[in-house]
Each structure stands twice: as C-alpha cells, then as structure tokens.
Amino acid sequence: MSCKTVLSKEISSSFREELKATIKSRGIKPKLVGFLANQDPSAVKYAESTSKTCEETGVVFELRKCNREELEDQIVEANEDDNIHGIMVYYPVFGDHVEGLCHKYIYNMYHNVRFLDREETKKCIIPCTPLAIVKVLEFIGVYNPVLPYGNRLHGRVITIINRSEIVGRPLAALLANDGGKVFSVDINSIQEFHRGTGLKLKKHEVRDTNLKLEEIVPISDVVITGVPTPSYKLPTALLRDGVIVINFSAFKNFEDNVREKASIYVPAVGKVTIAMLERNLLRLFDYKSQD
Amino acid sequence: MSCKTVLSKEISSSFREELKATIKSRGIKPKLVGFLANQDPSAVKYAESTSKTCEETGVVFELRKCNREELEDQIVEANEDDNIHGIMVYYPVFGDHVEGLCHKYIYNMYHNVRFLDREETKKCIIPCTPLAIVKVLEFIGVYNPVLPYGNRLHGRVITIINRSEIVGRPLAALLANDGGKVFSVDINSIQEFHRGTGLKLKKHEVRDTNLKLEEIVPISDVVITGVPTPSYKLPTALLRDGVIVINFSAFKNFEDNVREKASIYVPAVGKVTIAMLERNLLRLFDYKSQD
The missing domain is CATH 3.40.50.10860 (Leucine Dehydrogenase, chain A, domain 1)
Structure with a gap:
C-alpha cells in the first residue's frame, strides 16, 4: 500500500x-x-x-x-x-x-486581516480546529513554502465537507485566503471560496456553484471531511488517485479502502x-x- | 502579480x-x-x-x-x-x-532500477537535463518530502510537451517512476506514463490516450515544455489556475501572460x-x- x-x-x-x-x-x-x-x-x-x-x-x-x-x-x-x-x-x-467566538477575530479572519496592529507584531487568534487543519496541511506538504506567505495554497483545489460556523466555514475562508480554490459542501448546497484567477483579489469571495459533489471531488487535490454521523462515508471511487484526505469528524467519514487511492490519510486532528x-x-x- | x-x-x-x-x-x-x-x-x-x-x-x-x-x-x-x-x-x-547514452543506464532508468549494486551504494547515472528537471521540481515543492522516497509525485498530474529520446521520454519515465501521472506529448500522439491507481506497479507503464492537449493541460498541476521552435506558444487560456510551468526549450514556449495564471514559472533550466x-x-x- x-x-x-x-x-x-x-x-x-x-x-x-x-x-x-x-x-x-x-x-x-x-x-x-x-x-x-x-x-x-x-x-x-x-x-x-x-x-x-x-x-x-x-x-x-x-x-x-x-x-x-x-x-x-x-x-x-x-x-x-x-x-x-x-x-x-x-x-x-x-x-x-453561532456561538462564542469573539466578534473582532471572526471579522478579521473572514476579511483576511492577519494582525491586530499596524506593526504586524500581534497575530490574530484563529479558531483552534480550523487552525489545526492549516497546520496539518503545512505538515503534510500541501502548503508550498516556495510561494510567498499568504499565497501558499495557490493552485490547490480543496473540498471541505462540512460548513459549520465553528469549523467548515472559517476553514474554507482561511484556505481560500491562503490562495486555495475551496469547494465548501453542506447538506443544502455547494459554495466556491476563492481569490480569483492569479489571486487577483486580496481576500476571498464566495459564490454558489451548480457543480455536484460527483464533479468536484474527482478534481480535488485535498478532501477534508467533518460529517458528524457514523453512517456518512464518502465513496472512494469518487476520489482522484493520489488525493490527500483529512477527517476531522469524530466518526470515520472515509471508506476503509480509502488508502488504496489516497497518497496521504490523516484520520483525525484532535x-x-x-x-x-x-x-x-x-x-x-x-x-x-x-x- | x-x-x-x-x-x-x-x-x-x-x-x-x-x-x-x-x-x-x-x-x-x-x-x-x-x-x-x-x-x-x-x-x-x-x-x-x-x-x-x-x-x-x-x-x-x-x-x-x-x-x-x-x-x-x-x-x-x-x-x-x-x-x-x-x-x-x-x-x-x-x-x-538515439545517441550516446550508455545502454545499462538507459535500461535501469526505464525499469526504475535506481542502484548499480545490491547494497544500494552506487546510484545510477541519470541524463543531465531530465535529472535537472527532477531537481527543479524538488526545489519548487512539487515532490512531497512527507511521502516515501520513490513515491513523492503520487497524486501529481504532469504534462510534458516534448518526447525526444534525450529529454522528454526519459523525463516522463522518471516522473512516472516517482509516482506521477504523466502525459507525454509529441507532434504525433499523446501517451500516458504511470504506475497505476495507488501506485500498485513497481515501474511505470505506458499507454496511448485519446485525450487531446485541450483536455490534459487544464487538469495538469505541472506543465513542462521543450519545443525547439520560436513560434510554438502554449495558450495560457488552457492552463489551470495556479499551475506550475517549466520551460526547458531554448525558446520561450509560454505566452507572455503565463504569469497571470501560474503560481510558479521556471523560464529555463540550463x-x-x-x-x-x-x-x-x-x-x-x-x-x-x-x-
């Protein structure tokens, strides 16, 4: 394997x-x-x-x-x-x-404001689980350190299956602000978060897409799941060969055979x-x- | 930019x-x-x-x-x-x-044999330009060092426009042996070099594909060009946003606006x-x- x-x-x-x-x-x-x-x-x-x-x-x-x-x-x-x-x-x-996150930090995160002060000495606080997933992506080589800070996901297509206010949505915003093209999936719709061709925007924008899960998963370099039910399993057949998969749900959201197709599997981020x-x-x- | x-x-x-x-x-x-x-x-x-x-x-x-x-x-x-x-x-x-490369090294390269001796102390000689492009890909973060040696391109889709015996074809073999899915393009055909889903093969295999250049370039993470004519220009419009582009031709094979779409551009490897x-x-x- x-x-x-x-x-x-x-x-x-x-x-x-x-x-x-x-x-x-x-x-x-x-x-x-x-x-x-x-x-x-x-x-x-x-x-x-x-x-x-x-x-x-x-x-x-x-x-x-x-x-x-x-x-x-x-x-x-x-x-x-x-x-x-x-x-x-x-x-x-x-x-x-929506519960408990300090309003200023939420605003800054969604608007790609990374510091509290002009001198850029005080970094903004990022919610723990989205931040943890950013660190996981850095660790496993999805962020490209050759690119400048803030653009290191340029060229990466990432699907996140979860759009909760505490993990999935802020994570989609963070990854899109870092240059990724992010498909954010929940039970009702799929949205695309990105900074435009050539990262021409300073912060990400969000739009609805008509693409289906069956269309976005096969073109995704990275698939991140956080569906809080034991029955949900993303079909391995949909995944691109050599995909990187990360699960942050307490339940396994990938099928047992996911390792036959993925290059890297992160089963939990706790x-x-x-x-x-x-x-x-x-x-x-x-x-x-x-x- | x-x-x-x-x-x-x-x-x-x-x-x-x-x-x-x-x-x-x-x-x-x-x-x-x-x-x-x-x-x-x-x-x-x-x-x-x-x-x-x-x-x-x-x-x-x-x-x-x-x-x-x-x-x-x-x-x-x-x-x-x-x-x-x-x-x-x-x-x-x-x-x-086909000119001048020592037969033993050619055989070993195509068969993914990396050492001359069983003790694995003497590495095989790889032709200079393909080897240089491997080093370029390592330098710019396309090889993922988290993956084991020999599999570090797993999940990467790479198009090489040139299938000469001295650069394009050995390069396609090397990158496929390292786990990449490689489309090798010349004036007559497009071939796919890869080690199968989940890298189940020890060395790459080659097959013809009916996919056209217009279909493979948009799904490629990396596009490498080596067309030895000043008139050839790969249309920027075909490229995936955030693509990594490398040119080893003495002529510029990308259009001047390629930097509006690429994340990394390597204009020469000499x-x-x-x-x-x-x-x-x-x-x-x-x-x-x-x-």
Missing part, C-alpha cells in the same frame, strides 16, 4: 514540545478556563483531553460546569478576571447558532487542535501582559 | 557550492571531455557554458572538436583513458536517432543541467576509483 497515514500525535508533537519548553523557560503560568454546559459525550471527552494535555505542557486548566442559562454571566465574570488568560466553551450549548488551543492561550497571555 | 519566477541560477547555486567544496576539500581533479561534432549554435553555447562552470567549480574540462565520422573512434579512445572520468557528446550528431553534469561526473570519478 503506497498511502501514508499521518497521525495527529506526530503532527502535534513538535508544537507540544515547543509550548512546554516556552512555558518552562519563561516560568509563566498561563491559565485556561473551560466551560462545560452540556452532557454531550464528545464535549466531555474533549474536556478530558484538554485537561490532560494542559497538565503535560504546564498550562493551568480549570473546568467549570454550569447550566447553559448561567453560562453568559460566568463568561463575563471570567473575562474580567486578570488571572485567566483564555476561555473556551465546549459546544454545543444552544444548538445550531491532538493538533489542543496544541493550537494552548498556542492561542499563550498568545492571549502575551497580549494581556503587553496591555 | 502573484506568480513567482524561479531562475535556474538560484536552483543550481547550492549544487554548485557543494560541488566546489567537495572538489576542493578532497583535492581531486575530475576530468570531463566534451565532443563537439557539429556547428549547431546551441551546442556551441552549451559547450561554452560547460567550460565556464567547470572552471569555476574545479572540474578539468577539455573540448574536443571532430568530424562526426571520427566521433565513434574518439569516444572509444577517451573511454579507455584512465585520466578521463566522464565523456559528453554535444547533440545533434546524426539527427533524430544552469541546473550543467550542475547535474558535474554531479554525474563526480559519481563517475568515484565509481572509477572504487573499481
């Missing part, structure tokens, strides 16, 4: 080591508070892995459980506490609504997500101390 | 520096003899650049001019001279025939070819001294 399986543990390890070394050498105690306002087994599991990884790397993690009605007040309170450097909320809380969570926390710690 | 132009000087410089340092530190005098049996201006120019680069890097270069009728005897004589480590013949000599010539010479020097 020529397919190479790349595990998220391998991808995340250099980030984890770097975080650990930084926290130790600087003697700092960045603190993360996680709010759990549901009984969703995936959310509980995510909270447990967060706790474990934080302990390993030297981040103080505190899990606060509450009812969803109390959540807003609790967030406001934590936000005013100078000893807390980052807050995360385990989803879902109120179902399908460990990279937690490394990015801590990396974001460290940035927030620094921005707070510079205020 | 988002396209990045990569010059062969930049690609070859690290190879040249390495060659220079090796030759100096080992105190060796590898000697290359070039035979010029024609008045072709490109051949004369190539001989001149060889001479210049050899001088810079510490290779002894001797140009021997002769009539084409004398050439065979002269090659045999040079081949028996222990002070000569490499021989090259400037083409063309007898027109379109300097890399000469670096590979010297690299091959150094291997031959070592193999000779190990005999």
Whole structure:
C-alpha cells in the first residue's frame, strides 16, 4: 500500500514540545478556563483531553460546569478576571447558532486581516480546529513554502465537507485566503471560496456553484471531511488517485479502502487542535501582559 | 502579480557550492571531455557554458572538436583513458536517432532500477537535463518530502510537451517512476506514463490516450515544455489556475501572460543541467576509483 497515514500525535508533537519548553523557560503560568454546559459525550471527552494535555505542557486548566442559562454571566465574570488568560466553551450549548467566538477575530479572519496592529507584531487568534487543519496541511506538504506567505495554497483545489460556523466555514475562508480554490459542501448546497484567477483579489469571495459533489471531488487535490454521523462515508471511487484526505469528524467519514487511492490519510486532528488551543492561550497571555 | 519566477541560477547555486567544496576539500581533479561534432549554435553555447562552470567549480574540462565520422573512434579512445572520468557528446550528431547514452543506464532508468549494486551504494547515472528537471521540481515543492522516497509525485498530474529520446521520454519515465501521472506529448500522439491507481506497479507503464492537449493541460498541476521552435506558444487560456510551468526549450514556449495564471514559472533550466553534469561526473570519478 503506497498511502501514508499521518497521525495527529506526530503532527502535534513538535508544537507540544515547543509550548512546554516556552512555558518552562519563561516560568509563566498561563491559565485556561473551560466551560462545560452540556452532557454531550464528545464535549466531555474533549474536556478530558484538554485537561490532560494542559497538565503535560504546564498550562493551568480549570473546568467549570454550569447550566447553559448561567453560562453568559460566568463568561463575563471570567473575562474580567486578570488571572485567566483564555476561555473556551465546549459546544454545543444552544444548538445550531453561532456561538462564542469573539466578534473582532471572526471579522478579521473572514476579511483576511492577519494582525491586530499596524506593526504586524500581534497575530490574530484563529479558531483552534480550523487552525489545526492549516497546520496539518503545512505538515503534510500541501502548503508550498516556495510561494510567498499568504499565497501558499495557490493552485490547490480543496473540498471541505462540512460548513459549520465553528469549523467548515472559517476553514474554507482561511484556505481560500491562503490562495486555495475551496469547494465548501453542506447538506443544502455547494459554495466556491476563492481569490480569483492569479489571486487577483486580496481576500476571498464566495459564490454558489451548480457543480455536484460527483464533479468536484474527482478534481480535488485535498478532501477534508467533518460529517458528524457514523453512517456518512464518502465513496472512494469518487476520489482522484493520489488525493490527500483529512477527517476531522469524530466518526470515520472515509471508506476503509480509502488508502488504496489516497497518497496521504490523516484520520483525525484532535491532538493538533489542543496544541493550537494552548498556542492561542499563550498568545492571549502575551497580549494581556503587553496591555 | 502573484506568480513567482524561479531562475535556474538560484536552483543550481547550492549544487554548485557543494560541488566546489567537495572538489576542493578532497583535492581531486575530475576530468570531463566534451565532443563537439557539429556547428549547431546551441551546442556551441552549451559547450561554452560547460567550460565556464567547470572552471569555476574545479572540474578539468577539455573540448574536443571532430568530424562526426571520427566521433565513434574518439569516444572509444577517451573511454579507455584512465585520466578521463566522464565523456559528453554535444547533440545533434546524426539527427533524430538515439545517441550516446550508455545502454545499462538507459535500461535501469526505464525499469526504475535506481542502484548499480545490491547494497544500494552506487546510484545510477541519470541524463543531465531530465535529472535537472527532477531537481527543479524538488526545489519548487512539487515532490512531497512527507511521502516515501520513490513515491513523492503520487497524486501529481504532469504534462510534458516534448518526447525526444534525450529529454522528454526519459523525463516522463522518471516522473512516472516517482509516482506521477504523466502525459507525454509529441507532434504525433499523446501517451500516458504511470504506475497505476495507488501506485500498485513497481515501474511505470505506458499507454496511448485519446485525450487531446485541450483536455490534459487544464487538469495538469505541472506543465513542462521543450519545443525547439520560436513560434510554438502554449495558450495560457488552457492552463489551470495556479499551475506550475517549466520551460526547458531554448525558446520561450509560454505566452507572455503565463504569469497571470501560474503560481510558479521556471523560464529555463540550463544552469541546473550543467550542475547535474558535474554531479554525474563526480559519481563517475568515484565509481572509477572504487573499481
């Protein structure tokens, strides 16, 4: 079998080591508070892995459980506490609504604004899972480092099957802002995110396409899935030979024979997500101390 | 303009520096003899650049001019001279025939045999221009170093417009052996070179395809041209947005607007070819001294 399986543990390890070394050498105690306002087994599991990884790397993690009605007040309170450097909320809380991401960062992400300051010293915070997938794509050679920063996906065609507000849509925007041509698929429609021929646009634009899944998957260099049901399987027959496939769903969205066709298979990204969570926390710690 | 132009000087410089340092530190005098049996201006120019680069890097270069009728005897004589480590013949000599490459190396190249010995210490010699283009593709990120050696082009679709025996056909074989799906175009036909779905074959196979140039260019990640006429121009309109384009012809085979669509443009490979010539010479020097 020529397919190479790349595990998220391998991808995340250099980030984890770097975080650990930084926290130790600087003697700092960045603190993360996680709010759990549901009984969703995936959310509980995510909270447990967060706790474990934080302990390993030297981040103080505190899990606060509450009812969803109390959540807003609790967030406001934590936000005013100078000893807390980052807050995360385990989803879902109120179902399908857009939840919890800071408005300024959302705006900047969609508008391809990468820094908070004119001097470009403070990078914007990117949501953990989309950021983790960017790091996965860098690790496995989809970003071309020969191209200038910001254009390194030029020429890549990427399908993302998931357009949730917390992963699929921001991911499509990030990859299109980096120069990729992205097909964003949800149950209702397929949209195309891109910066135009020759990347003539500064930020991506979005348009509906009449192309069907059966037409876009065979022309995609990379296919990323995040369908939250055990029954969904993308047919291997649709994939281009040598495709790169990445799954971020808790369920396997590819068929068992996907490795007969793919060149690289990343079955999960969870460990990279937690490394990015801590990396974001460290940035927030620094921005707070510079205020 | 988002396209990045990569010059062969930049690609070859690290190879040249390495060659220079090796030759100096080992105190060796590898000697290359070039035979010029024609008045072709490109051949004369190539001989001149060889001479210049050899001088810079510490290779002894001797140009021997002769009539084409004398050439065979002269090659045999040079081949028996222990002070000569490499021989090259400037083409063309007898027109379109297969000329001058050592049979064993040709066989090994087409059969994906990469070493001369079982212990895999002696790499086979690859013809300079195809090898130079492999190095160009490595430099600009087309080979994916995450994949195992020998499979690093898996998933890449590459069109080569030239199927000469000295560049286009061996190049198609090399890239297909490395896992790529290669369309090899000449004036009469288009052939497909590849190792099958999931790279199930150990070496490439070749088949004719009914696909037309207008169908293969738009699905190619990389387009490599080597058409030896000033009038040939590949229409930019056919190219995929973000394509990587490489020209090894002495004439510009792409239209002036190619940079509006390509992500990377390599206008020439000559300097890399000469670096590979010297690299091959150094291997031959070592193999000779190990005999």
